[in-house]
Amino acid sequence: MAVMDAFRKIYGSDEPGTADKLTIPSHAETRMKRGRKEMTKNAPKYRLCRKFEKGETFWYLNQDGQLRQQATVTHVGGGGKPRHRVRLSHNFIRPIIEGKISAATQRIPSYEVLPSTTDFERMAGAKLAEKVAIYGYDKWRLRRVAQKVVKNALVTGAGFAYPYFDQNVGPYVPVTGEDGEQKFVGYGEVKVLTLGPDQVYWEPGVDFEDSPWWVVERARPIDEVMCEQGYLKGNLKPDASIADLPSDKPSENMVLVSEYLERPSAKNPRGLRLITAGGRLIFPPEPYPLQTPKGETVDEPCIHRLVYTHDDENDTDLGLVWQLIDPQRVVQDILNKMSEWKNRCLNPQMIAEEGTLLDEPTDEPGAVRYYRRGTRNPPQWEQVNPIPDSLFRFHDLMRTNMKEIGADAQVEASPDVAARAIQATIEQSNARWASFIGDEAEWHSRVMRHCLLLVSCHYTEPRLLQIRGRAGFEPIPDFKGSSLMDQVDVIVLPGSLEYRTRAQIKMDVFAYADRGWISPEQAMAAIDGGNAEKLIQSYELDVARANRVIQKIRDGSVMEMAPKTRTDPMTGMPMLDQDPNSPTFGQPLEIPGYMPSEWDNLKVWRSVFGDWMKTDEYDQLDPAFQEVGKQIWEGLQLLTVEAQMRAVDAQNAAAEQQGMANAARPVGGKDMP
Numbered sequence: 001m002a003v004m005d006a007f008r009k010i011y012g013s014d015e016p017g018t019a020d021k022l023t024i025p026s027h028a029e030t031r032m033k034r035g036r037k038e039m040t041k042n043a044p045k046y047r048l049c050r051k052f053e054k055g056e057t058f059w060y061l062n063q064d065g066q067l068r069q070q071a072t073v074t075h076v077g078g079g080g081k082p083r084h085r086v087r088l089s090h091n092f093i094r095p096i097i098e099g100k101i102s103a104a105t106q107r108i109p110s111y112e113v114l115p116s117t118t119d120f121e122r123m124a125g126a127k128l129a130e131k132v133a134i135y136g137y138d139k140w141r142l143r144r145v146a147q148k149v150v151k152n153a154l155v156t157g158a159g160f161a162y163p164y165f166d167q168n169v170g171p172y173v174p175v176t177g178e179d180g181e182q183k184f185v186g187y188g189e190v191k192v193l194t195l196g197p198d199q200v201y202w203e204p205g206v207d208f209e210d211s212p213w214w215v216v217e218r219a220r221p222i223d224e225v226m227c228e229q230g231y232l233k234g235n236l237k238p239d240a241s242i243a244d245l246p247s248d249k250p251s252e253n254m255v256l257v258s259e260y261l262e263r264p265s266a267k268n269p270r271g272l273r274l275i276t277a278g279g280r281l282i283f284p285p286e287p288y289p290l291q292t293p294k295g296e297t298v299d300e301p302c303i304h305r306l307v308y309t310h311d312d313e314n315d316t317d318l319g320l321v322w323q324l325i326d327p328q329r330v331v332q333d334i335l336n337k338m339s340e341w342k343n344r345c346l347n348p349q350m351i352a353e354e355g356t357l358l359d360e361p362t363d364e365p366g367a368v369r370y371y372r373r374g375t376r377n378p379p380q381w382e383q384v385n386p387i388p389d390s391l392f393r394f395h396d397l398m399r400t401n402m403k404e405i406g407a408d409a410q411v412e413a414s415p416d417v418a419a420r421a422i423q424a425t426i427e428q429s430n431a432r433w434a435s436f437i438g439d440e441a442e443w444h445s446r447v448m449r450h451c452l453l454l455v456s457c458h459y460t461e462p463r464l465l466q467i468r469g470r471a472g473f474e475p476i477p478d479f480k481g482s483s484l485m486d487q488v489d490v491i492v493l494p495g496s497l498e499y500r501t502r503a504q505i506k507m508d509v510f511a512y513a514d515r516g517w518i519s520p521e522q523a524m525a526a527i528d529g530g531n532a533e534k535l536i537q538s539y540e541l542d543v544a545r546a547n548r549v550i551q552k553i554r555d556g557s558v559m560e561m562a563p564k565t566r567t568d569p570m571t572g573m574p575m576l577d578q579d580p581n582s583p584t585f586g587q588p589l590e591i592p593g594y595m596p597s598e599w600d601n602l603k604v605w606r607s608v609f610g611d612w613m614k615t616d617e618y619d620q621l622d623p624a625f626q627e628v629g630k631q632i633w634e635g636l637q638l639l640t641v642e643a644q645m646r647a648v649d650a651q652n653a654a655a656e657q658q659g660m661a662n663a664a665r666p667v668g669g670k671d672m673p
Contacts, residue, residue, distance in 0.1 A: 022232065022281040028260050028274055031203070032215055039201035042316060046156045046198050049321040053155045055091035057332055086339040090332045092399065093324050096406045097154050100320075103499035104437065105146045108137060109444045110496035113452075114489045118552045125485030132455060132479075133448050133490065135465045140190050140451060148194040149306050150440065157319035158307045160195040161443070162216060163450040164289070165458045167229070187461055190454050192447065197316070200303060207315050208305050216259040216303065225255060230283050237278060257282070264288055264297045271297050292486065293456045302450065306443040308436060323405050331398045334391055345384050352379030407432040434494070441494040452488040456481040542601040546608040549594050549632070553625050554617075561593030594628065595635045602640050609633060 044067050051059045051067075058070040071080040072087040081087055111133035115126035136142065145161055152159030165188055172184040199218050202211035219240035226236060240256035255277050262272040271288025274281060290302040311317045350361055350369070357379060358370040371379050402408075459481035513523040552558040565588040596605050612618055613629055621629075 022284065024274065024276055024279075024281060025272075028213075028262070028272070031213055032258060032260060032276075034204060035201035035215055036217070038204040039198060042318070043198045045318055045322065046196065048325070049155050049319065052093055052325050052328060053097055053321050055089050055094060057089045057091065057328060058087060084340065084344070086336040086343065088332075088336055088339065090335050091328075092331060092402060093321055093328055096324070096402065096408050097151065097321070099408065100154055100406070100433075101147055101150050103433070104150045104440055104497065105143055106499055107497055108134075108143075109441070109448075109492040111137075111445075111448055112491050112493070113487055114491065115487055116489065118548070118555050118557050122485055122487060123548075125483065125487040126489075129452055129484050129487045129490075132452065132465065132484065136190065136448070136451055136455070140192060142192065142447070142451075145192045145194055145447075146440075146444070149443070152194070152196045153306045153308045153436075154320045156197050157309075157317035157322070158197045158305055160197075160200050160306075161304045161447050162193040162195060162302065163304075163447060163454060164191060164193060165189070165454045166191045187463075188458060190451050190458075192451070195303075200305075205314070209301055211263075211301075212265065213260065213262045214301065214303055215261070218257060219254040220257045222253050222255045225257060225277065225282065228283075232282055232284070234280070234282070236282070239278065261288065261302060263301075264299045269297065290450065290453065291457060292453065293482065298453070304443055304446045304450065306440060320406055324402055327398050327402045327405065331395060331402070334395045334398070338387055338391060341387050348382050348384055350379050351382050353377055434498070437497050438494045441492040441497055444492040444497075445490045448492070449488050449490045452484060452490065456484045456486065456488065538601070539604060542604040543608060545600065546605050550608070550612055552594065553621070553628055556625070558594050558625070558628055559592075563590040563593055564595075564597070565590055566598075591635075592628075592631070595632060596639060598639070602636055602643070605632075606636050606640075609636070 044061055044065050047067055048059055048061060051057070058072050060068055060070060062068050070087070074080045074083050111130055113126040113129040113133070115123045149159030149161050167186055167188040169186050169189040172186045174182050175185045176182050193216075195216060195218065200214065200216055202208055202214045206212075208214075222236045222238060225231065236255045238252055238254055240254040257275065257277045260272070260274040260276065262268065262274075264271040273286040273289055275283040288297050288302070290298040290300060292298060307317050308319045309317050347363070350357075352371065353375065356371045356375045356377075358372065361369065369379060459479065462478040462480060465479045509523050513520065549558065552561065596602065609629065609632060613633070618626065618629060
């Protein structure tokens with residue numbers, strides 16, 4: 001929270017009451033009980049999935065849905081695992097999960113902020129918001145947030161992000177209260193809390209996005225909660241555990257804190273936020289936390305959910321790990337059977353008639369076995385049989401099944417596998433993964449929109465933002481949240497998140513270079529940096545500028561664009577008005593601001609305007625604005641002809657220079673044969 005907002009909250013006229021005066025509203029308490037009961041149904045399954053992802057694969061759920069562990073060692077006093085059995089953990093789930101987390105979080109999202117109008121200040125605010133988003137991605141550690149949320153989605157089925165503003169972040173400034181006492185209040189900073197499906201619940205039977213309320217329930221240190229500003233009087237007792245098993249004893253300093261979030265409604269237009277612990281309120285009630293700088297409540301979820309797959313029946317999903325548990329158990333059992341065969345068959349025993357051996361067999365290397373003279377059948381080693389080949393085939397089959405379930409197909413180009421089948425398998429795997437990437441892109445846009453709302457509300461003190469832009473380092477001094485002008489409509493394209501290997505980047509760069517679309521220097525820079533996005537920045541800027549002009553033609557503000565002067569490409573000087581009847585004769589020639597310039601890519605402009613002028617929207621425009629489009633098209637044609645003429649002149653000059661060089665070359669005698 002901003003310094004003065006925090007000051008008013010601490011020292012304002014709304015003095016917090018005592019714990020016995022504020023009780024939990026009955027409707028909120030009923031909802032929380034109903035939602036928590038539904039959430040706890042799948043809690044053991046979530047814990048089992050987390051165990052398997054960590055490699056603790058000998059846990060299981062009994063008939064009562066309770067988490068139990070199978071013995072993996074033999075107890076000295078008896079019981080436990082039989083001595084001949086092998087129970088080793090072979091974790092094949094974690095590599096699949098880690099690979100998918102890396103693929104989903106490798107690239108920085110391409111944040112684009114759409115201005116609400118074509119007003120210059122709004123458009124400038126939108127561009128500034130894009131820069132703040134780039135700054136915040138690193139400042140607020142959103143990559144780490146994305147890694148945690150994606151992992152939760154893969155392991156347990158769903159991950160949640162909850163942006164909030166933490167006022168307990170420096171620098172701290174002194175503030176004098178009404179009683180004359182001086183205290184320190186922090187500037188604060190945006191933070192994002194990551195949660196799992198056993199920490200968030202909502203109205204049972206309702207889609208998450210449509211629920212009228214949500215609850216965040218998590219364990220927090222008691223001293224941290226009691227030291228927060230606005231805490232009501234009263235002590236807290238430890239009643240929460242940070243262990244995996246619910247049967248474990250509560251931790252000494254952890255309390256279970258529940259945050260009830262009720263979205264705005266006709267009955268309660270400002271919504272409601274309640275924080276409870278130990279069956280009572282521990283902070284005064286507040287409005288719904290998602291608000292605009294004007295204090296208007298935004299009727300959207302303030303918790304942002306990302307799921308691996310969608311379950312249409314109950315809006316819950318157990319994710320990828322739950323689907324991999326049974327194959328993991330089978331593969332692990334096969335490998336342990338191989339180990340048992342190794343322990344038994346590679347340490348063979350002797351076959352001997354009763355009473356023929358003179359001494360007890362041992363496992364001493366090089367020892368001599370003595371047997372009684374005259375024995376018809378001397379003792380001999382038992383025959384060692386190889387490991388059954390069916391175990392290897394079954395192992396390979398189950399590993400392949402795990403990769404198919406996880407959309408992680410890796411087909412080897414063996415001679416008996418057709419290239420078309422390989423390509424079909426890879427495309428099917430990529431299509432399944434692309435669906436999740438699309439959901440992640442939407443999740444990124446909602447999280448950043450929430451963060452920018454927090455910035456616009458709470459960055460009330462001048463701050464220095466340091467970002468890395470297209471032209472290098474770009475400091476933004478004295479930035480305030482009000483500079484965004486409420487421009488927080490963020491979108492993230494799924495293509496900006498797709499994982500690309502270095503080989504794929506090289507292939508694209510070489511294709512651009514072979515067609516002459518980029519220079520050799522650009523190609524070398526892209527290959528060296530392992531990033532091909534900058535190659536199309538110029539194209540994207542041309543498309544964006546052409547679309548901005550079209551948007552201004554639509555809303556009628558195109559005539560307000562400031563005029564500009566044309567420059568002679570041969571001399572570099574401004575072109576002068578040559579019309580003697582013109583009042584601006586001899587002065588720099590001005591053209592409308594919406595006309596294309598020499599530095600614009602004429603081919604891109606022709607493509608954008610040509611497609612737009614074919615639409616019904618253009619046909620329905622006022623004739624005056626249709627004329628603007630025609631002027632732009634004629635200007636594009638004129639600039640194209642001028643560019644072609646300059647190219648012809650340059651070619652003729654080069655040919656003339658070459659001819660003069662040939663003419664000046666001394667003529668020698670004919671070479672001897």
